């Protein structure tokens with residue numbers, strides 16, 4: 001049995017975690033979140049990728065798809081969640097399962113955050129648990145059939 005491998009991918013502004021609106025997103029940095037995942041899931045081989053750019057996220061998703069062998073992607077698409085049809089189409093175009101995660105509960109915030117254009121093409125959606133959302137996302141990927 002191969003070790004499960006999961007790409008944790010973060011979109012725009014998530015590089016600023018820890019100092020970006022800490023009252024909403026907490027004080028944990030993205031690096032600390034990634035380190036926490038490595039500690040919590042020693043059985044998983046992780047890849048990590050963050051970009052401020054829509055196209056770079058799509059390129060990375062296709063790279064993972066074409067490489068093959070990845071168990072899934074845990075994706076916090078940031079604001080792209082709410083309007084990027086390009087990202088949605090890319091997720092729909094690949095077989096590798098993508099789990100959508102958010103630190104905050106987007107349904108308890110501004111109206112424009114209540115719509116995700118990517119949820120429909122994701123394997124599942126998790127939000128509102130801060131850094132723990134990523135852990136739940138990893139568990140979600142590991143729970144999918146075939147893992």
Ligand code: DQA
Pocket residue numbers: 012013014076077078079080081101102103104105106113
């Ligand atoms: C977010 C929620 C989005 O609405 C926002 O644009 C983000 C972060 C979250 O993790 O709660 O950048 O995805």
